Amino acid sequence: MTQTSLGTLYGLGIGPGDPELITLKALRHLQAAPVVAFPAGLKGQLGVAQRAIASWISPQQRQLPLSFPYVQNQAELESAWQQAAHQVWGYLQQGQDVAFASEGDISFYSTFTYLAQTLQHLYPQSQIEAVPGVCSPLAAAAALGIPLTIQAQKLAVLPALYAPTQITQALAWADVIVLMKVSSVYAAVWSILQTHQLLERSFIVENATRSDQVIYAGLSQYRDLKLPYFSLLIVQVKPT
Amino acid sequence: MTQTSLGTLYGLGIGPGDPELITLKALRHLQAAPVVAFPAGLKGQLGVAQRAIASWISPQQRQLPLSFPYVQNQAELESAWQQAAHQVWGYLQQGQDVAFASEGDISFYSTFTYLAQTLQHLYPQSQIEAVPGVCSPLAAAAALGIPLTIQAQKLAVLPALYAPTQITQALAWADVIVLMKVSSVYAAVWSILQTHQLLERSFIVENATRSDQVIYAGLSQYRDLKLPYFSLLIVQVKPT
Structure with a gap:
């Protein structure tokens, strides 16, 4: 019985915006992951998390902007979460870790919660690890x-x-x-x-x-x- | 007119206990300060902050444990805060920075608040900078x-x-x-x-x-x- 070992999704709270307010632990996981995901910016602008990690990641890492619309419509939100989870799963199932960078903390009103819960629901075998950040x-x-x-x-x-x-x-x-x-x-x-x-x-x-x-x-x-x-x-x- | 420039008191939230949950900014100030202060442990034990920073500081840095008794008596507390502020001021007035390492965050139910307020009261010219941490x-x-x-x-x-x-x-x-x-x-x-x-x-x-x-x-x-x-x-x- 052979199987590719699954990658892990790391939810990294990278702090409120100052790139230096990332923790050593979040930075370690951020720099070790072949794939770095983050909430896509609005209207073509860079998102807060994307800007804060720009100086910490390398051109060799794949960047994966994930779209989370700022809407109240639950169906539209869930559709976006599912699409994001599918995108992340595509890498995890190939054995690649994905680091999701979230501004602030990952448990405190964070987009990461929806991504993690949707991934866990669609693919219960997913491995997820959360690293807290400064809110x-x-x-x-x-x-x-x-x-x-x-x-x-x-x-x-x-x-x-x-x-x-x-x-x-x-x-x-x-x-x-x-x-x-x-x-x-x-x-x-x-x-x-x-x-x-x-x-x-x-x-x-x-x-x-x-x-x-x-x-x-x-x-x-x-x-x-x-x-x-x-x-x-x-x-x-x-x-x- | 000559005067020695004053040192700065840095209040550093160093996170909940895992040494790796310190931010890069707190680590930078911690390692740059000639004097590293922290709440003294109880009953001869090492305090949480002291343990968390042990691997980040060097023997060349002076360690300054400050006593903050776990009591409700306001007079006793204020006396301890004043003594701690005097100790810190002794270094600041010589132009030496003091890094105060506090478990968790420095604004969230933190001993640092009392130290900073007392120092500011006794020596209004004090320079104080706060670096938030993971609570x-x-x-x-x-x-x-x-x-x-x-x-x-x-x-x-x-x-x-x-x-x-x-x-x-x-x-x-x-x-x-x-x-x-x-x-x-x-x-x-x-x-x-x-x-x-x-x-x-x-x-x-x-x-x-x-x-x-x-x-x-x-x-x-x-x-x-x-x-x-x-x-x-x-x-x-x-x-x-």
């Missing part, structure tokens, strides 16, 4: 020079898709709140923070750790910000 | 092979010091809950999870990414666990 809230706090959480503080993290009522609930419960990808709902969030007199206890970091990073410490003067997609808001709800 | 919830999720959060999920993180009512509130609000350093309250937590029929949606990781890492996926059979200090519990409150 953007940690990078934002470091850039701001503030603690994210201390002592007995309770932290709430909300992603982009939420209603104002959920923010209000979080304000009642948490000591610190992180709103991920806040750009599309910023106007509503600003009003809520104003109502709760929290504007001066709020911070925004755009594109944390990247060359185009921008910081706002205190938001009273910034009612009408036009924020980029990777913008994150931290609210220190209660005094420390 | 333990991300490492635990990767070890478990599960996503921590996906899509629109709301995440609640609670530290060790909390009351059962706060856990119940978090269960009502969040989709995913992380309980940090759960060992001292595990019996009460287990009962709450049982009441909410969440034991089989709960996971524990002891000493994530270290050689003594232990995983429990589903807790029905584990009512009476004796957990070590670095134990973390993840509850997937709602189906994904």
Whole structure:
């Protein structure tokens, strides 16, 4: 009985954008894999992960951009995940490892989750290994020079898709709140923070750790910000 | 007018324990600093950070263990932070950089916060730079092979010091809950999870990414666990 040994899919959290915020472990797997996959950029631009790993990979490695559309339609999403999984499987079944580079961490609101789950579903024999990375809230706090959480503080993290009522609930419960990808709902969030007199206890970091990073410490003067997609808001709800 | 230029205090998140989960940036600052500080271990044992960096530092670097007692007494804590800040300042004022290595991330329930704030208070001219690291919830999720959060999920993180009512509130609000350093309250937590029929949606990781890492996926059979200090519990409150 002979069989080609399968390759392994490595999910690598490569950090928030600064290429130097990759871990040694992720870098080792990234450079050892014959195939390097990453989320394809939008509109012909390079994706965040692709840019962050550019200086670490070699021309001998095959680059595999995978398309994950920014849509809410579940059928369209699943179709994209399946196509990506098929593409990855094509290499794994030939015994080639595939390193999937994901911005931030691979377990924290990451595209890698869908790729891994779809691959596992379609090809249960798949071997998958995950390497954690620095996620953007940690990078934002470091850039701001503030603690994210201390002592007995309770932290709430909300992603982009939420209603104002959920923010209000979080304000009642948490000591610190992180709103991920806040750009599309910023106007509503600003009003809520104003109502709760929290504007001066709020911070925004755009594109944390990247060359185009921008910081706002205190938001009273910034009612009408036009924020980029990777913008994150931290609210220190209660005094420390 | 002549003056010695001041050294910089670098707060380095060196990751959850696996030495390879340090970032390239933290490693660069760690190896460049003439003085390497870290939280002193308890009872003569090496601390987590000290062990994780052992293979990265050289005999030429001065090692500076700083004592941070595990107590609730605020006066005792502040006295320890002040003493640590004085020790660090002794090197900074001579123009020597000090790299403070902290397990996990430096903004996320980290001793570094107190050191940095105390130093800034005592010596406002201090130069401090923070480098984020991989925190333990991300490492635990990767070890478990599960996503921590996906899509629109709301995440609640609670530290060790909390009351059962706060856990119940978090269960009502969040989709995913992380309980940090759960060992001292595990019996009460287990009962709450049982009441909410969440034991089989709960996971524990002891000493994530270290050689003594232990995983429990589903807790029905584990009512009476004796957990070590670095134990973390993840509850997937709602189906994904």
